Amino acid sequence: MRTTDLSELAAFDAVARHRSFRRASEERGVTASAISHAVSNLEARVGIRLLNRTTRSVSLTDAGAMLLSQLSPAFGDIGSALDALNQFRDTPFGKVRINAPNSIAPFVLGPIIGPLIAANPSLELEIVATDRLVDIVEEGFDAGIRLGESLRDGMTAVKIKPRLKFAVVGSPDYLAERSVPKTPADLTNHVCVRNMYPSGVGYPWSFGRNGEEIDVEVKGPVALHDHELMIETALAGVALVYVWEDRARPYVETGRLIACLDDWIVPEDWLYLYYPTRRYISAGLRAVIDALRATSS
The missing domain is CATH 3.40.190.10 (Periplasmic binding protein-like II)
Structure with a gap:
């Protein structure tokens, strides 16, 4: 097999797996137009359409699906063989x-x-x-x-x-003006940063002790998914935040933040x-x- 044949097959394999010329180009380290040209050359050489293309999507034809099913193990074997050279x-x-x-x-x-x-x-x-x-x-x-x-x-x-743990933290200035929460129920009297996923869907602050599990839907004017921004908000003294313990630890150790409800925090998976x-x-x-x-x- 010529080197160009293998390159065209590799380009097709990448596009077929990602269903995207752009992602295939990123994986292969070449331009999307180079990937498209390689796949078109392959289709012209075998005389069969392998991919259905629209401006928004890429899908496999029946022939393309059959080719991919046989190519994937072969490229896996090639990768394994090349990686075996690491012993030298x-x-x-x-x-x-x-x-x-x-x-x-x-x-x-x-x-x-x-x-x-x-x-x-x-x-x-x-x-x-x-x-x-x-x-x-x-x-x-x-x-x-x-x-x-x-x-x-x-x-x-x-x-x-x-297992990682969350921590509830606030600044000394914030907690000087309010009582330190002793139980999750006390959070109803505090301003809190609401946690959310990148999709915008929120998630509660979770606690547990002695077999009891509690989810609290906290209230506050700010919702964030970036934990670094949460830390900055806590340092500004305007709210309590619920962040990974390792993120907060340097600030807790220097006294810039104070941890609350430690005995109610349970480890994550x-x-x-x-x-x-x-x-x-x-x-x-x-x-x-x-x-x-x-x-x-």
């Missing part, structure tokens, strides 16, 4: 794309990036942090990081971090790195997993 290198080589929630990425991935790249200079790490729920297969990621409760079927999950079960684990991804697991104790 001192360190892993290649790109690893990771998706992680923006709200936790700094304190989960931040500590490992420097040491990981220093120990593996041929590794290219690409991290996209967003609280939007991402389909890592469709968007071309090697792996993602999520709480266990949000994992889909067909994924292999590796436990990488002790475990944090996992996950990847498609049928996908081989590259040496680069294995290095990422090992680095994350080393920080989990």
Whole structure:
């Protein structure tokens, strides 16, 4: 097979998996027009339309679906074979794309990036942090990081971090003007930042103690999904906020924020790195997993 044939097949494989020329171009590191040209050349050469294209969508023809079903395992085998060459290198080589929630990425991935790249200079790490729920297969990621409760079927999950906790925090100035809440019910007397997902859907502040679970729909003039903005709002002394404990810890330790209701906070589900079960684990991804697991104790 000519090199151009393999390149055209790889372009088709990327478009077919993503159902998008743009996403395929991002994965392949070329322009969308180059991807389109390669797929058109492939269709002209085999004499069969493989993709149905409109201005808004891309779908597979029956022939395209059959070709994809046979190509995907083949490209997986090629990737595995190339990755096996890492045994002849001192360190892993290649790109690893990771998706992680923006709200936790700094304190989960931040500590490992420097040491990981220093120990593996041929590794290219690409991290996209967003609280939007991402389909890592469709968007071309090697792996993602999520709480266990949000994992889909067909994924292999590796436990990488002790169970995370939220914290309710406010500034000394704010709490000097109001009584410190002792129970979740006391929050009705406080101004609070309302938490929401990137979609705009809100979620309650959750508490629990002695088997009792309580969700509180707090009230306040501001709704945010970015935890860094929540911290800034708390520092401004205008409201209590409900953020990841690790986000608030530096400010609590220096006295700029005060933690409340600690005995009512229950740990969330475990944090996992996950990847498609049928996908081989590259040496680069294995290095990422090992680095994350080393920080989990």
